[in-house]
Amino acid sequence: MVTASHIHQNHICWGGAHTHSRxxxxxxxQLSAAYGTHIVLEDISYSISCGxxxxxxxxxxxGKSTLLNLLAGLLRPRSGCILWNGNDLSQFRSETAYLPQxxxxxxxxxITVRELxxxxxxxxxxxxxxxxxxxxxxxDKALETLGLTELQxxxxxxxxxxxxxxxxxxxALAQEAHILLLDEPFTGLDVPGVEALSLILKxxxxxxxxxxxxxxxxxxxxxxxxxxxxxxxxxxxxGPTATILSPENLIKAFGxxxxxxx
Amino acid sequence: MNTFLQFLQEPLAQRSLWACAVIGFSxxxxxxxxxxxxxxxxxxxxxxxxxxxxxxAILLFGLFQFSILVGAIIAGLMVGLGSLxxxxxxxxxxxxALSVLHTTAFACGYIxxxxxxxxxxxxxxxxxxxxxxxxxxxxxxxxxxxLAVLSITILYRPLxxxxxxxxxxxxxxxxxxxxxxxxxxxxxxxxxSSLQAVGAFLTLGLLVAPAATMHLLTNRSSLxxxxxxxxxxxxxxxxxxxxxxxxxxxxxxxxxxxxSFFMLAYLFSPRYGLFRRR
Numbered sequence: 419m420v421t422a423s424h425i426h427q428n429h430i431c432w433g434g435a436h437t438h439s440r441x442x443x444x445x446x447x448q449l450s451a452a453y454g455t456h457i458v459l460e461d462i463s464y465s466i467s468c469g470x471x472x473x474x475x476x477x478x479x480x481g482k483s484t485l486l487n488l489l490a491g492l493l494r495p496r497s498g499c500i501l502w503n504g505n506d507l508s509q510f511r512s513e514t515a516y517l518p519q520x521x522x523x524x525x526x527x528x529i530t531v532r533e534l535x536x537x538x539x540x541x542x543x544x545x546x547x548x549x550x551x552x553x554x555x556x557x558d559k560a561l562e563t564l565g566l567t568e569l570q571x572x573x574x575x576x577x578x579x580x581x582x583x584x585x586x587x588x589x590a591l592a593q594e595a596h597i598l599l600l601d602e603p604f605t606g607l608d609v610p611g612v613e614a615l616s617l618i619l620k621x622x623x624x625x626x627x628x629x630x631x632x633x634x635x636x637x638x639x640x641x642x643x644x645x646x647x648x649x650x651x652x653x654x655x656x657g658p659t660a661t662i663l664s665p666e667n668l669i670k671a672f673g674x675x676x677x678x679x680x
Numbered sequence: 681m682n683t684f685l686q687f688l689q690e691p692l693a694q695r696s697l698w699a700c701a702v703i704g705f706s707x708x709x710x711x712x713x714x715x716x717x718x719x720x721x722x723x724x725x726x727x728x729x730x731x732x733x734x735x736x737a738i739l740l741f742g743l744f745q746f747s748i749l750v751g752a753i754i755a756g757l758m759v760g761l762g763s764l765x766x767x768x769x770x771x772x773x774x775x776x777a778l779s780v781l782h783t784t785a786f787a788c789g790y791i792x793x794x795x796x797x798x799x800x801x802x803x804x805x806x807x808x809x810x811x812x813x814x815x816x817x818x819x820x821x822x823x824x825x826x827l828a829v830l831s832i833t834i835l836y837r838p839l840x841x842x843x844x845x846x847x848x849x850x851x852x853x854x855x856x857x858x859x860x861x862x863x864x865x866x867x868x869x870x871x872x873s874s875l876q877a878v879g880a881f882l883t884l885g886l887l888v889a890p891a892a893t894m895h896l897l898t899n900r901s902s903l904x905x906x907x908x909x910x911x912x913x914x915x916x917x918x919x920x921x922x923x924x925x926x927x928x929x930x931x932x933x934x935x936x937x938x939x940s941f942f943m944l945a946y947l948f949s950p951r952y953g954l955f956r957r958r
Binding site: 491492512517518523527529534537541545546573599 | 716718834835837838840841843844845847848850851852853895898899900901904
């Protein structure tokens, strides 16, 4: 059973997609966003339950990162709202975990893998409360789940690209976040790296989390993500990844089909 | 040697020794912040930019420690934020804008201070003079140091997330912008307190070398702060005992000692030194 190894994260709805998907759902309602007067997202409405891997697909400037930023609480919507189980998502700050692009991280920062994962406990512990046994166990579990136990004393710069990505995923697990937000996680990974990360993301989703990532590689998208949003300022299509990447939709979004790309 | 022991009996010497330890520690402690923010050069330019604020404050309110402090903070903010503003509203890059603004500010301050007939004071501010510190100065240095250590220790967790991963910090609900202004204010405060010890030119060494040395020795960020403080404090006290018998300038000696620490770590650090055992 999946649940056996993660007994401490009781609030995560294990196998949620099949058992109680109606209880944990993310709803976006008529969401719009703008930088100054420049509107980058317009009237997005969409709803999904936990247990899915969701890709945000679209050309450059389509609003993929903007949507991630809105979900992460880094940007306020111009209008509309984001609901988590029917309540405003911004009330549940530790339910979302934002994973930065690898190029945005200062890899020389003097921090070990374990310290990075421990950061995930901070929202839960507040400013001063000490780590208890429970917290240490969650950190241990997160490290173990992502195969980082042996590497926990390493400085983060001394890891491979895939391992670095897993550190941030482990932090999200330690945070006990329900919704994982990843900005182009597959950029710069080689083929085995893409496969490994893809398996991890699917595992995390099947345990009842909701994985949302911006993604630009149309060829790999259907294998990695079971659901997708096709964006170009507006929502062009939403649904199972393979179906929405139809030639007509791709021409609407990119002006060409995926087979003609490059 | 006897004269040195006699010298140590004097309140002036004891005060200087304490000042060395306290200013060295608080600067070393805060140096970790500057290292983690990767803003050493900006802070260097900032320290020189404080001069016109000091000059103006003396012009307006006379020669008091408090007016100097306020003037320095205002000048630091004006040059720091001013350069940011210039770079955002023109094609000039931030570093370039900062270079032009801070040298101009420094030149203005120099002219004003010389015209005010404060030649001797100018030398003190440029190169430091711990011996001239009054009791009040010492108390202000204590207060600045205590404030820095306390606020960093209390806010350590959110601070580290902010420094390492500001977007995740914002996402967790940490007021990242307030933290950035707070860090900036803290750095200026410590800068001003160290101005009397090592002066505007040399303060950069005191505010960077300790954490840089620790960075070569450890991977733990908490050690960067406390170890940096220890190195800063110990180095300054060592410099005090070296400078009297050798008749070296104290502020300059502090920087030379800290620079030597850094070189030693660079060469012989067990983990990251040039001659580490492989």
